[in-house]
Amino acid sequence: MCKTYSKKWDDPWFDEIDPLMKLLYYESFRQDLEDKHAFARNYAIFGGSFSNMEMAQRIISEENPDYESTEEDFEESTRMVMAGRPKVNEKKKRRRRRRVMNG
Numbered sequence: 001m002c003k004t005y006s007k008k009w010d011d012p013w014f015d016e017i018d019p020l021m022k023l024l025y026y027e028s029f030r031q032d033l034e035d036k037h038a039f040a041r042n043y044a045i046f047g048g049s050f051s052n053m054e055m056a057q058r059i060i061s062e063e064n065p066d067y068e069s070t071e072e073d074f075e076e077s078t079r080m081v082m083a084g085r086p087k088v089n090e091k092k093k094r095r096r097r098r099r100v101m102n103g
Contacts, residue, residue, distance in 0.1 A: 049056035
């Protein structure tokens with residue numbers, strides 16, 4: 001291993017840093033890598049769209065699929081949601097509050 005490379009990571013700063021700060025640096029580094037990956041992927045799809053537009057559209061549509069439902073599916077899901085909701089007429093049992101007197 002290169003001497004300057006190994007010296008770089010022997011810095012006591014890495015040992016003395018707060019663990020939460022290490023986690024913050026790691027998450028920031030990971031997000032930067034994900035952003036670079038997404039940019040490279042989108043750029044590759046863009047470049048490929050000039051030679052094969054259908055393939056680029058298929059790749060994009062696989063990532064963001066369109067879902068369709070029928071009216072019957074919508075009505076069934078609405079019925080299920082309404083059945084799970086509490087009834088408006090039901091009154092909650094009132095609790096008596098006790099007063100505490102100081103003195």
